[in-house]
Amino acid sequence: MITATTPHTPAAPNEPVARVERVTKRYGEGPGAVVALDDVSLAIAPGRLTAVMGPSGSGKSTLMHVMAGLDTPTSGRAWIGGTEITTLGDEDLTAIRRRQVGFVFQAFNLVPTMDVLGNVYLPFELDDHMATDQQRAWVHQLVDRLGLADRLAHRPGELSGGQQQRVAIARALATRPDLVLADEPTGNLDSRSGAEVLALLADAADTLGQSIVMVTHDAAAAAHASRVVFIADGRLVHELATPTRAEIAEVMLHLEESAAARAAHRAAGRHGRLGRERVA
Numbered sequence: 001m002i003t004a005t006t007p008h009t010p011a012a013p014n015e016p017v018a019r020v021e022r023v024t025k026r027y028g029e030g031p032g033a034v035v036a037l038d039d040v041s042l043a044i045a046p047g048r049l050t051a052v053m054g055p056s057g058s059g060k061s062t063l064m065h066v067m068a069g070l071d072t073p074t075s076g077r078a079w080i081g082g083t084e085i086t087t088l089g090d091e092d093l094t095a096i097r098r099r100q101v102g103f104v105f106q107a108f109n110l111v112p113t114m115d116v117l118g119n120v121y122l123p124f125e126l127d128d129h130m131a132t133d134q135q136r137a138w139v140h141q142l143v144d145r146l147g148l149a150d151r152l153a154h155r156p157g158e159l160s161g162g163q164q165q166r167v168a169i170a171r172a173l174a175t176r177p178d179l180v181l182a183d184e185p186t187g188n189l190d191s192r193s194g195a196e197v198l199a200l201l202a203d204a205a206d207t208l209g210q211s212i213v214m215v216t217h218d219a220a221a222a223a224h225a226s227r228v229v230f231i232a233d234g235r236l237v238h239e240l241a242t243p244t245r246a247e248i249a250e251v252m253l254h255l256e257e258s259a260a261a262r263a264a265h266r267a268a269g270r271h272g273r274l275g276r277e278r279v280a
């Protein structure tokens with residue numbers, strides 16, 4: 001078990017570490033516009049692993065991007081900790097992201113020319129400050145716990161996919177951010193490495209109090225979460241607390257069937273219109 005030695009100022013107890021309120025995101029204008037998020041409100045409680053699930057194209061990545069301040073909503077508001085990010089300029093937004101948010105991506109996104117330690121220390125460098133002694137001690141605990149201690153001088157190309165993702169997790173946790181956002185973190189891993197990575201993320205939430213939001217298609221991955229929220233057609237439609245894999249799979253099956261039925265219905269409408277236009 002890791003014990004944190006780095007002083008950390010967490011979000012106020014029981015206050016959400018991130019929140020969106022009545023967020024809508026529309027791409028394009030007129031009849032071709034796509035509503036990726038439709039009046040979504042969600043608060044992320046501290047110290048938990050929260051999974052966001054939904055059929056393809058349901059708005060999961062858009063939600064994550066709005067929560068991280070990587071994308072601005074068409075309407076509605078978003079907060080990281082106590083700071084409203086929807087009103088911030090680019091510079092302040094970048095600073096908040098660097099200090100308060102860690103990212104884990106499907107494709108690892110490590111710097112190929114840097115070794116493991118260089119990659120893990122990157123958030124400090126990007127934020128233009130040297131890690132303090134306490135932060136260094138913390139990083140060393142992390143790399144130990146993540147099983148990377150004997151790989152510190154290796155470059156990403158010399159590591160397995162699972163090891164690369166563990167480096168990405170160490171990097172995301174290094175600054176003890178308020179929130180870690182993980183986008184399909186096991187999407188490029190075999191099931192054994194994927195299960196290891198998920199156990200590490202769940203452990204980071206359980207034993208370090210790290211707040212993590214993970215977007216995933218995979219019911220087995222989401223079953224590591226203490227809360228699973230489901231999104232369909234840009235709306236939050238359901239949520240489960242500490243669900244089993246079977247319970248998650250059942251909800252997903254239902255949502256995917258509904259999404260397929262809606263798509264078929266829309267396609268039939270389009271064909272009907274086209275047919276009528278041809279006859280006219």
Ligand SMILES: Nc1ncnc2c1ncn2[C@@H]1O[C@H](COP(=O)(O)OP(=O)(O)OP(=O)(O)O)[C@@H](O)[C@H]1O
Binds near residue numbers: 054055058062
């Ligand atoms: N930049 C964009 N321009 C236009 N439409 C977009 C853009 N980004 C996303 N969309 C549309 O918004 C909707 C939601 O997309 P999003 O990527 O958030 O879904 P998702 O649930 O993450 O999908 P997947 O699971 O397939 O990655 C989709 O219909 C998508 O085509």
